Amino acid sequence: MIEGLQARAIHLLWRLLSHCRLKTMWSLAGVAARVLYAVSRRERHVSRRNLEVAYPGDNGEQRRSRIQASLRHSAATMLELGFAWIAAPRRVDASIVEVHGRELLDEARAEDRGVIVLAPHFGNWEVLNFWLSSHFPFTAMYEPPKMADLDPVIRHGRERMGAELVPTNPRGVAALLKALKRAEAVGILPDQEPDWGSGVFADFFGRPAYTATLLPKLVARTQARVVTGVARRLPEGRGFAIHFLAADERVYDTDEKVSALGVNACVESAIALDPVQYQWEYKRWKKTEQEQQLVPGYRKHRLYSKR
Structure with a gap:
């Protein structure tokens, strides 16, 4: 009952926000970010620790x-979900003001x-899904949300x-x-830690991260081309720029560890x-810590330990 409400x-809320201008949502995101920074110790702490690894200087x-x-x-991405899923397609399409690297997809086809x-968690990945499914036959994996009553809304938004x-199974x-x-x-997430047994450790910003091995399996059986795709948010809510980047050549290697290094290099380039x-608030190195729990001094050097 409560979950349904x-x-x-x-x-x-998504429907109301779908009528807002992107500039308005960008302004609201500024307010939301200040509140998050002030009250959400978890988001602030995880982001800081991840950035310490990625940008130690x-x-x-x-x-x-x-x-x-x-x-x-x-925050802007969360506020823009209604826009990407519910707003009139012509409005979403008009918000995509630049497309870079489309030739990589056209040449492959x-x-x-x-x-x-x-498609890493960068910019607004729902806008990227909108563009891809508007221009090409497009398939992506989907895991229903924990709040089951939202499943039809999200599914319709992504499939429309x-x-x-x-x-996300065989x-x-x-x-x-x-x-x-x-x-x-097809679209796959390259920067989400898979379940144990479905990945290998490969460096991401110089620190081993548990990385999925689905990609080399797909490449080996189909000879598909790999590209990295993102929807970069333009300043002050002016819209989005779609970028397709040629993949690091290591993604085509049959060795899963080498391929995983290529995948992580692709994410770094994006x-x-x-x-x-x-x-940055996602615990990308969480399984690295789980693997190291028996190492002497683990607690002292634990990446996500509370301060």
Whole structure:
């Protein structure tokens, strides 16, 4: 009962926000980020620790500025969900004012090859999904939300331009393979820690991170081209720029560890477009810590330990 009321309230909020201008949501995100920075110790702490790994040369003020800017972009993404999923398609399409690297996708399809789009948590990945599914047959894995009543809303929002959502299980992997063999595009998350047994440790900003090994399996069976795709937020809510970047050549290696290094290098290249647009509050090195729990001195050097 309570969950149903919460889901309806969230859906109503998304509908209301879908009518707002991007500039308005960017302003609201600024307010939300200040509140988050002040009251959410967890978000502030995890972002700081991750940024200490990624940018060790930053001084305290530079790191604090990155955290605040990153939280604002994360807040903007949450506020823009209704826009990406519910607003009139012409409005969302008009918000995409630049597209870079589309030729990488067109060339692959001209060669009758599928395209695997690595879509890290950067900028607004829902806008990227909108663009991809508007221009190409597109398949992506989808895990239903914990709040089940929101599932139809999210699913409809992501599928409304023609995307096909498949489950995060062997049946979903089979669907991705079929789509690639039809020379279509598929999207996978390259920067989310997989379950134990589904990944390998590979350096990400110089620190081992548990990284999924789905990509080399897909490439080996389909000879698909790999690109990195992001929707970068333009300053002051002016819209979005879509970027497709050629993948690090190591992603095509049959050795899963080498391929994983290539995947993480792809994510690093996307982050370099504008580092504060990455979702730094995610515990990307959590499984690295779990692996090291029996190492002497572990607690002393633990990345996410509370201070």
